[in-house]
Amino acid sequence: MISKASLNQRIKFIVMSMFIFCGALLLSPSYVVFAQSPNQPDFRLPLPPGKDWVLSVETGKNTNACSGGVGGRFYGGGYDCAHSGRSKYSLDIVDRNLQDGELTGVADVDILAAAAGTVVTVRRGPGNTTGFGNYVVINHGNGYTSFYAHLKDDSIPAAISESSSVQRGDKIGVMGTTGNSTGIHIHFEVRYNGQGALESSTLDQLQVEGRRMVDYLVGSTSAPNYFRSTNTPACSNGSSENFRNPATGGAPVHPNGTLIKTANNGAVYLIQNGQRRWISSPEVLRALYQNGGFDFKDVITIAADHEFRQS
Numbered sequence: 624m625i626s627k628a629s630l631n632q633r634i635k636f637i638v639m640s641m642f643i644f645c646g647a648l649l650l651s652p653s654y655v656v657f658a659q660s661p662n663q664p665d666f667r668l669p670l671p672p673g674k675d676w677v678l679s680v681e682t683g684k685n686t687n688a689c690s691g692g693v694g695g696r697f698y699g700g701g702y703d704c705a706h707s708g709r710s711k712y713s714l715d716i717v718d719r720n721l722q723d724g725e726l727t728g729v730a731d732v733d734i735l736a737a738a739a740g741t742v743v744t745v746r747r748g749p750g751n752t753t754g755f756g757n758y759v760v761i762n763h764g765n766g767y768t769s770f771y772a773h774l775k776d777d778s779i780p781a782a783i784s785e786s787s788s789v790q791r792g793d794k795i796g797v798m799g800t801t802g803n804s805t806g807i808h809i810h811f812e813v814r815y816n817g818q819g820a821l822e823s824s825t826l827d828q829l830q831v832e833g834r835r836m837v838d839y840l841v842g843s844t845s846a847p848n849y850f851r852s853t854n855t856p857a858c859s860n861g862s863s864e865n866f867r868n869p870a871t872g873g874a875p876v877h878p879n880g881t882l883i884k885t886a887n888n889g890a891v892y893l894i895q896n897g898q899r900r901w902i903s904s905p906e907v908l909r910a911l912y913q914n915g916g917f918d919f920k921d922v923i924t925i926a927a928d929h930e931f932r933q934s
């Protein structure tokens with residue numbers, strides 16, 4: 624049996640604990656304001672990693688500038704009225720980033736899957752001159768699909784076909800300007816259960832790179848806002864056969880710029896020009912950086928069953 628005094632002590636303790644816990648919740652904006660959508664995929668920007676890209680159009684917001692009352696603010700002023708309806712939750716990103724200078728079409732920009740999933744639609748072109756032009760749709764499960772629009776003609780790899788599975792970071796095409804588009808950019812869109820008013824509260828919380836999609840803001844053409852991609856080109860199946868086997872000359876699963884440490888003996892390799900290069904000391908790596916010898920992508924550790932086949 625618990626005495627009344629002891630019971631009071633316990634209640635006091637429980638109330639104090641709740642107060643402290645709730646206070647912590649209130650003080651921590653990540654819990655209160657930015658709760659992630661339930662079961663949402665871990666979306667990254669659909670662009671090469673380690674670079675800060677210019678956002679040109681935001682997700683759709685209420686505006687009188689569009690006849691439907693919703694449009695995405697454009698960094699040049701005005702609104703893109705196509706960022707409305709089922710396409711409200713879209714970001715347009717142009718081929719400009721800090722790290723390569725201002726590209727503006729001088730080099731192809733790979734478009735990468737934002738998260739793992741199953742390809743449900745592929746429009747390769749050429750000849751897709753309206754709407755999304757050439758585009759890919761990926762189903763991520765739990766009601767989420769992502770769209771990648773205006774891709775360059777004939778840029779969608781053969782491996783990307785309807786019902787094929789993709790990992791985050793798989794190349795699904797090249798940034799282009801096909802369809803209803805006035806310049807080279809990627810239109811990246813997410814839908815939830817086909818999207819609609821009832822689901823918009825879910826998409827309002829949807830995060831890309833840990834930031835709510837609705838919080839990606841454009842700035843202006845003279846002072847654009849840049850957003851970092853941490854997308855990681857995937858190691859698609861982890862088998863040694865697909866790990867750039869020099870004997871077969873197969874395509875590297877790990878992209879150029881990947882620094883690889885082997886789990887069994889600690890040897891370090893760099894994938895450079897599609898070949899593995901032994902990094903014998905930190906000084907060797909440092910020298911490569913200084914000379915701008917490679918485009919750094921990622922550091923991974925591989926297990927013994929994932930190593931290079933030496934035949």
Ligand SMILES: [Zn+2]
Nearest residue numbers: 713714715810
């Ligand atoms: Zn767009």
